[in-house]
Structures are given as structure tokens and as C-alpha cells.
Amino acid sequence: MIIFLNLVLRLTIWFLLTADLSRANIIIGLCIALLIPNFDPQSRRRLSLSAALNKLEDWLRSLGEIVMAIPQAYFEAFEMILLPHKQEYLTIEPGRPRRSPGLIFLDIFLITFTPKTIVVKYHEDGWHEVHWVQRRQRR
Numbered sequence: 001m002i003i004f005l006n007l008v009l010r011l012t013i014w015f016l017l018t019a020d021l022s023r024a025n026i027i028i029g030l031c032i033a034l035l036i037p038n039f040d041p042q043s044r045r046r047l048s049l050s051a052a053l054n055k056l057e058d059w060l061r062s063l064g065e066i067v068m069a070i071p072q073a074y075f076e077a078f079e080m081i082l083l084p085h086k087q088e089y090l091t092i093e094p095g096r097p098r099r100s101p102g103l104i105f106l107d108i109f110l111i112t113f114t115p116k117t118i119v120v121k122y123h124e125d126g127w128h129e130v131h132w133v134q135r136r137q138r139r
Contacts, residue, residue: 005059006102007033055100062106069113076115085116085133095126
């Protein structure tokens, strides 16, 4: 199941990058998604049933968060078009503990997907440096 979710993630990213759902592009994306090696060192070990279910639950939760982020991204984009966002700041946000590289990528993708935020740097100990823009606060 995890292999299937990795394939779906790679294809989704391919379609977001190319914005083309033609038959040729689907075949190219599928070939690329299958050729990309899996760099997850935990996947080489056998997982217990509970660990596999936890990992599957993490993947499904992350995919659900991506689906929920799409309307938020549109809302923020329209808000930035209509109202000026001139104030910028950097924060350090904690990441979720014990995440596989694929899930860390999804976390960074979720933060960067919305127009008001972008991950500047990921720290190996699980922290994200996030750049934010917001409307100037009235005093």
C-alpha cells in the first residue's frame, strides 16, 4: 500500500508541475514515477502490522491535508491580489516526529503550497524555517 501511495504522490507532483493530463503525459509521468528510486531506509526493513498501519495512517492524513490545502491556497491567492501583503517575517516551526523522507517532503510541500508561506530551510532535527507574508497590522 505504501508503494502505491508513493506512486500516487509522485504522479500528483508530476501533474501539478506539468499541468497536462494528456495520454502521453500520463505515460511519461508513470514511467518517471516508477523509475525514481525509493530513498526511504525504513522501507527496507520489515514492518510490524501496527507500524505499517501507523505509516499508512500518516500517509492518508497527509494526503487529506493536501486536499484541504487547495481551497486555502485559492483563498490566500485571492486575498493577496485584493489586499496588499507587505509585512514579512521568518519563524521556526516544529515538524512532526519520526517522519519518513516522503512524509517530510509532504510536510514541506503543504507549507509551501499556500501562497503566504514558503519553507526556507529544513533542519535535520525536525524544524522548518518558514517565511510568511501578511497584511500590515493596524495599530
